[in-house]
Amino acid sequence: MKNKGKIYVIGIGPGDREQMSLMSLKAIKESEVIVGYKTYINIIEDLIKEKEIINSGMKKEVERCEITIDEAEKGKIVSIVSSGDPGVYGMAGAVLELVNKRNSDVEVEIVPGITAANAAAASLGAPLMHDYAVISLSDLLTDWEVIKKRIDCAAAGDFIITLYNPKSKGRITQIEDAREIIMKYRKPSTTVGIVRNAKREGEQVKITNLERMLEHNIDMFTIVIIGNSNTYESNNMMITPRGYFK
Template sequence: MIYVIGIGPGGKEYMTLEAIEAIKNSDVIVGYKTYINLIEDMISDKEVVQNGMRKEIDRCKMAVEIAKEGKDVAVVSSGDSGIYGMAGLILELVVKEDDDIKVKVVPGVTASIAAASVLGAPIMHDFCHISLSDLLTPWEVIEKRLRLAAEADFVVCLYNPRSKGRSEHLARAFEIMGEFKDGSTPVGIVKDAGREGEEKYICTFDTMNFEIVDMTTMVIVGNKSTFIDKDMMITPRGYTV
């Protein structure tokens, strides 16, 4: 059995009971070393297989091989395993292997939901997730998605918004969305949501500070109805109040 587990933002309090139970029932824990560190107090009695960034395929192949030995394996991802996590890759590999390996996808709290709870209620209406990382998706495709999401007035949750190697992608994303987003549109920024050192900022589209954003930051851009009240960002669902 392979459990593909979303461990949430990092703290045990953000993990589902199902995720905790699946880790408990697993013989081997497989994951990116940063995510392993987040749950190290839960896996001291487990066999652990870990590696570095951009080694996702190797990690998942190892998990499949271990499962073939009859062991129960937990493949851990931060957030939700099915949102930019390992669920898809594990299932693709198992299908390709044509092996009778059971896979259980265990959901977790993804970054947008964790960040939204810190900001107030910014994703109460239709919203979308867009990753600004072009490692696996061509940038021209990302630009198209940004443009169409902004034109459709979605609340837009930006994953992987800014890194040292992609320092201009976030500014470019705002330039693209700016054709359809008013300058007063609320923007929420949460760094390290659900982790030690969590930081929260609320600004507007025109006053956005790109420099405070990094790869552990979630940026949520509101729609035409989103408003700011005190330290909260709120997107009405449409109820008459």
């Protein structure tokens, strides 16, 4: 009887080894095959020297999921890696959807990781201490009008807003539009944190405000956290009160 395969969908966190969970390391060690975007494979290269490695470039997510399931259906233990957490703009959903679509009997375990939002928040201080929304400004898979509506609703509800994928070489106006929408509800002095390469080599941390945020370097390696009406800066830390000291 053929051995039943297994898939680990792993979040490797921001990229720094100290930010990876013990479960992620254990799953990688247990796996026979490692599948992932080549940039993420490079991050864990020293951990997988004895493994079968399958990597690919950007925009090959479905292909990577298909390969992962194919290898697991051969009875292998396979890890497919994502940065951050695989369930937050990662590979978890696609893997589970394809397993369901193919009616496969392979076991799937999702291994969580530190998200870019949580990594950036830690570098800034404590900006996510109250209700917050995470919104990607990439319109590759989501219509821009839908994204704008989500920004508007989050801003109107006084949520702290964390922006993923804020700006790229081919997508430069979305961050400007997002700021304009948010400024309908927030003061120009609203505290904003900008973190590039959160919790990995070359990290840059800047605390500014809504009025001046676009003066700073923002790209696809950046997380932008826009505070709510109570967020403030103190001693180079961004703080959102939870309400403990009323």
